[in-house]
Amino acid sequence: MEFYNSEENNRIRHVVNWIVDITVVIAFAWFIVYAYGTQIPIAGHSMTPLLQSEDVVLMDRLSYDFGKPDRFDVVVFEREDQKMNVKRVIGLPGETVQIKGGQIYINDELMEQPEGAGSISLAGIAENPVKLGEDEYFLLGDNRDSSEDSRFSNVGNVSGKQIQGRVWIRIAPLANLELIRSK
Template structure:
């Protein structure tokens, strides 16, 4: 009993309690991040200016277990060749996507987005209307001139099964750490 009352050992008890609390918080954070998320390194500059090549982001795998990708979400998907890519959702299931005269059309109407996301210099396979089936998405990189995305046959329409999660946090480089909401259409 004297151990808990003695002033000389009170600092030891407080220190041990503080260290245990920090370890428990770190363990919980680690479990949440790696249990429901995934760490992905962005390759290339196809998502500039929002994400640069070499940035490391965390994805939320749980959001698409309980919900569906929305237009302008930034997602991680696995290509047929096994590579992980980061792109923005443009076309949703059941829609028709076409790129005509440099403008992205959704069901024949211009995409309502800032000009830098609307303009596309190369239409690729979207020169003709691309009909998305149930569970298929049309993805584009923000840096349209430097992006290998759904416009090209080697990527094509992306299924919900290929999408592993929604990008929610850039944590490397540390100087650019911050949340990514999908609304960053700068």
């Protein structure tokens, strides 16, 4: 009789351990997919040469749950029309952004451009100084002459709440698999 209870307890313990293991694996998989697995297809040429039309990137949702976007981060944001867009952070909260003579000025100082960034032929609303609020960002596409971004009133300044996460890796096409880093 004693032997039977011991064997039954071992089976129950084995089943409970198996259920706990499965639950932990499912929770971990959900966390990884939620945090790093949101696929964002790139439409258009506004982020050329970094990202091409029809590339697919993964978004890191957690980086901005614990921090704020930095200048030159490539971020995913949700527009007022619920479309997801990918752009680069140029202006940070509290700064004043202006585009003069094809160059970007932050708080009246010429911003050092990342390598490969050309001049801007259309300043849009940034022709005049644009003052960013305490939770607003000024975003531009890398292909400045072919990008609908914060220079235009239909996008404008982007609130921190609109920023969904940071682009961290290109997964398609597979031949171009690479980590996406700030410039």
